[in-house]
Amino acid sequence: MKIAVVGTGYVGLVTGTCFAETGNHVICVDIDKSKVDKLSAGQITIYEPGLEKLFLRNQKEGRLHFTTSLKDAVKDAQIIFLALPTPPGENGSADLKYILGVADDLGKIITDYKVIIDKSTVPVGTAAKVHAAIAKNTTVEFDIVSNPEFLREGVAVDDFMKPDRVVIGTESEKAKKILLDLYAPFVRQGNPIIFMDEKSAELTKYAANSFLATKITFMNEIAQLCERLGADVDMVRKGIGSDERIGKRFLFPGIGYGGSCFPKDVQALVQSANEIDYDFKILNAVMDVNEKQKLHLLPKIKAYFNNDLKGKKIALWGLAFKPNTDDIREAPALYIIEELLKEGAEVNAYDPEAMGNVKAILGNTITFSERQYEALADADVLVIATEWSEFRTPDFEKIISFLKNKVIFDGRNLFDLKFMEEMGFHYVSVGRRTVLPQTPKGA
CATH class of the missing domain: 3.40.50.720 (NAD(P)-binding Rossmann-like Domain)
Structure with missing residues (x-):
């Protein structure tokens, strides 16, 4: 298939490279000319174990290209992935200016049917906003799909190539068939492709990251108790982690979570709740505890x-x-x-x-x-x-x-x-x- 990936940050570069690895022709587009020049010259711009080998191989085979021209990237593409930043705004909500800006441009340049996919982590209702931004500038048929990524930094290549599950938010039968074909090489061992509506897919990503952040924070609270009561958190962790209802992962205490996903996604989900007058008490506590935990030592x-x-x-x-x-x-x-x-x-x-x-x-x-x-x-x-x-x-x-x-x-x-x-x-x-x-x- 011919694929365009808009954005060459962490998600975009991993996405583009891994799709090229399964034989697709991929063009990645970015407005940062210096970054595009480096990538085109074979210089990878992020550190992620295993990525550089795939990146160089697919460039050599002519399946992975980079450009600053959105028009050139999407001209022949059947599928367009939006892998753009959604930084937190002043109130913690996700800022959609980059995604909606590209959506506005896409409406002016697409000339045939496209499947346009939100790969970025976005609030519930974003697919509808993207659809509206494109539709105001074109009468060409297209579908908007929510396909959140679940990549863990440090093992992102393995996560992409062998996903636990693929979540796809669309009610278009045409888009479903295209995406089933696209993801078939990645789920040969039987891991599920889960179809749902766009809003549910958008919320699934926030819910997953927020739950994991809560699990980490809970163990950090247990660690605080252990220090005060003379217990050993490692023993407690092993004791509860052997319960299959709880599981062993994300139970290691420490000095708080960080990174590009958990802090931003928890904050964004809380803000989404605030916008509908719902007080998400658990996640407010998670944010408060995590900020304090960073300075625990x-x-x-x-x-x-x-x-x-x-x-x-x-x-x-x-x-x-x-x-x-x-x-x-x-x-x-x-x-x-x-x-x-x-x-x-x-x-x-x-x-x-x-x-x-x-x-x-x-x-x-x-x-x-x-x-x-x-x-x-x-x-x-x-x-x-x-x-x-x-x-x-x-x-x-x-x-x-x-x-x-x-x-x-x-x-x-x-x-x-x-x-x-x-x-x-x-x-x-x-x-x-x-x-x-x-x-x-x-x-």
Whole structure:
């Protein structure tokens, strides 16, 4: 099939590349000429494991192209995906200006039947707005479909190529047949393609992300109780996660969720509820708890230094909101850094992929190290904010040799408490007891 993808951000680039991988001819369009030039030259613009290999292969095979011309991109396309940003407005609602702007342009240039698909996360009722924006400028037949993405950063290629389910919102039989053919290669193992109306599909995406955000937040609340009651959140997590009604995923406590989806989608769903005078109490609480959780470690760090962080050198491992991505949107690490700097501390950070993005925001207000152990040099303590695999089994002797003090504040519960006790660390994690250095016998 011939496909146009409007927008070459995270969703658009993954979508376009993966559809090309199954033999489709894909043209991706973006108004950012510098980005299009890089992509056309074979330079991938996001970090996502496994994506670059597919990207380069499909470019080489002539199935994946990039342009700044919307007209050229959609001229021969049977299917048009809208993968455009929907940033939160001042009141938290999703801003549809990019999607509706492109919809207005499409009405002026399409000359034959198209299936136009909202791939972006959009509020309920957006499909109708897109339809109206196109229809005012054309009499050509077209269908609007809601097809939300459920991609997890870090494993997006696998998620796209082997989806748990494909949700398609349309009541057009013509569009259904086209999309069944399009997605057939991705569901050969029998995972469902679920058809529903457009409004239900739009709400499904918000409901899914909000539920997962709630699950994470619930465990962070349980972690708060564990610290106060002397329980171990890891044991609680295992105890409830073995219940098949609950499941094991999204039960790991930490220093809050971040990224491009959960914060924005929870906020947007709350605002949608507000617009119809419904008080979504659970999600309001989720947002409140998550904001506080991002700084959960800060009072513990301050207490260790007797509430005086001036001149203290803090090593920070992890800047991305999660491992296997360079995405720093709403990353807890940024909130921690901001507060540490306010308190007069110095920060030396390391992250395998996200340092360039943070440096573009923070400049030289913190120091960046090219290697993880270099960040520890002459530091008073280590703070861990992202659970990159390389942080899970580090060389503890190196850590000890670089740090001034054997002190780690771990926002992702990477290490075993007994092991840290044996190593003689002062080790603070989330929802578990604080490990203190053992007093030598006879002391």
